[in-house]
Amino acid sequence: xxxxxxxxxxxxxxxxxxxxxxxxxxxxxxxxxxxxxxxxxxxxxxxxxxxxxxxxxxxxxxxxxxxxxxxxxxxxxxxxxxxxxxxxxxxxxxxxxxxxxxxxxxxxxxxxxxxxxxxxxxxxxxx
Amino acid sequence: xxxxxxxxxxxxxxxxxxxxxxxxxxxxxxxxxxxxxxxxxxxxxxxxxxxxxxxxxxxxxxxxxxxxxxxxxxxxxxxxxxxxxxxxxxxxxxxxxxxxxxxxxxxxxxxxxxx
Numbered sequence: 001x002x003x004x005x006x007x008x009x010x011x012x013x014x015x016x017x018x019x020x021x022x023x024x025x026x027x028x029x030x031x032x033x034x035x036x037x038x039x040x041x042x043x044x045x046x047x048x049x050x051x052x053x054x055x056x057x058x059x060x061x062x063x064x065x066x067x068x069x070x071x072x073x074x075x076x077x078x079x080x081x082x083x084x085x086x087x088x089x090x091x092x093x094x095x096x097x098x099x100x101x102x103x104x105x106x107x108x109x110x111x112x113x114x115x116x117x118x119x120x121x122x123x124x125x126x127x
Numbered sequence: 128x129x130x131x132x133x134x135x136x137x138x139x140x141x142x143x144x145x146x147x148x149x150x151x152x153x154x155x156x157x158x159x160x161x162x163x164x165x166x167x168x169x170x171x172x173x174x175x176x177x178x179x180x181x182x183x184x185x186x187x188x189x190x191x192x193x194x195x196x197x198x199x200x201x202x203x204x205x206x207x208x209x210x211x212x213x214x215x216x217x218x219x220x221x222x223x224x225x226x227x228x229x230x231x232x233x234x235x236x237x238x239x240x241x242x
Contacts, residue, residue, distance in 0.1 A: 032204055032207075032208045035201040035205050035208070038200065039201030041151075042194050042201065042231065045193070045194055046234060046235055046238075049190070052174060059177075063163070063172065066158070066159065067164075072159065072164065076159075078159065079152060082147060082155055085144075086149070089145070089148040114149060115148060115149050115150075118149055118153065126157060126171050127167070
């Protein structure tokens with residue numbers, strides 16, 4: 001369309017809430033929202049690091065804050081979002097990687113298996 | 128033609144996305160849920176243990192990389208979500224979002240060096 005005055009009473013499709021109109025876009029926005037939770041988690045770790053640098057008492061106060069029901073609830077929601085990020089990350093990986101002589105499903109499965117394995121290894125190591 | 132900075136931020140976004148896809152869930156589970164609830168030994172994250180672990184330079188580098196890449200990944204995505212939410216283009220927005228990630232990286236580096 002060329003620039004210039006729009007036609008009188010031209011219809012402009014409203015874009016407000018566009019992503020709620022289609023489940024595919026809702027999933028897209030949920031994936032993008034995972035960034036909010038991941039950023040908040042990184043800042044939580046940075047905050048803990050800052051408290052640790054102030055000494056054991058300050059660090060224990062940070063840990064006490066993280067043990068409140070609100071903090072645990074927020075971490076549970078964040079876990080859901082970041083796990084969804086991991087799922088979507090490996091689902092698009094066949095398209096984001098350079099072409100590999102592998103079926104797309106194998107690449108996704110390998111990524112998800114790597115996350116599962118690392119999760120189990122960390123938990124087994126800390127037990 | 129002016130060269131774009133996008134490839135740098137895209138690489139940081141990709142690295143943070145991969146790291147958080149592999150380790151994000153288990154880290155949040157351990158530090159945010161399992162240890163605070165006592166499913167794992169509370170001593171796992173005690174100050175003494177953490178300081179002993181962070182005495183090793185590689186552990187410090189790992190924690191720095193974790194915080195930094197999570198921040199760059201998250202801030203890159205949030206920056207591009209502004210358009211999806213219908214917010215007008217603002218020329219300082221990249222400075223704000225990538226600046227926040229850079230500041231968090233520098234703060235983490237300074238704190239890790241001071242430990």
